[in-house]
Amino acid sequence: MSQLTLDRLLELEHAGWASLCESRGGTFYGRLMTPDGLMVLVNGMTMDRSTVAASLDGSPAWDSYEIADPRHVDLGDGAGALVYRAEAVRDGEEPFVALMSSTYRVVDGEPRLALYQQTTVTH
Numbered sequence: 001m002s003q004l005t006l007d008r009l010l011e012l013e014h015a016g017w018a019s020l021c022e023s024r025g026g027t028f029y030g031r032l033m034t035p036d037g038l039m040v041l042v043n044g045m046t047m048d049r050s051t052v053a054a055s056l057d058g059s060p061a062w063d064s065y066e067i068a069d070p071r072h073v074d075l076g077d078g079a080g081a082l083v084y085r086a087e088a089v090r091d092g093e094e095p096f097v098a099l100m101s102s103t104y105r106v107v108d109g110e111p112r113l114a115l116y117q118q119t120t121v122t123h
Contacts, residue, residue: 003111004080004104005011006072012111013082017065019090024065025056032113040097045109062096078106079114085121090103097121 012032019028029039030053039047047055065088073081081103088096103115 003106004072004074006070006079006082008111009072009080009082009102009104010067010070011102012113013070013084013100014066017062017086017088020056020059021062021065022026023056023061025059026053027057029053029113030057030074034107034112035115037112037114040111040118042118042120060090063091064089066116075103080088080104 014031016028017023019025030049031054033039033049035049037049038054039104056104065086066087068087070082072086073083076082081101083101086095086096086100090096099119100122101115101119102113103118104111105114106112
């Protein structure tokens with residue numbers, strides 16, 4: 001049975017969001033990402049693991065977040081993706097709403113984030 005079930009991927013995503021709510025995302029994602037992992041953000045920026053690790057600790061914390069409509073995509077042995085809609089809020093800012101796609105693969109027996117993509121939700 002795959003380690004990358006919907007429940008396991010949601011657990012990892014919630015842990016990531018919790019780290020961003022505590023301004024310790026660099027430490028968390030520096031450990032979670034594969035060595036060649038990438039984050040592709042809505043602003044057009046692409047960040048590799050070392051950039052993520054160096055830049056997310058101490059960044060403005062999210063006050064709250066919500067994950068909605070999670071879907072699991074089975075990518076074969078040792079790989080899977082989680083696609084969901086997220087809404088996150090920081091005090092004094094408009095809510096951030098986007099579709100997220102997090103692709104994981106098992107490396108040395110542990111799930112690791114290989115590719116993360118954000119897509120802005122337009123109304």
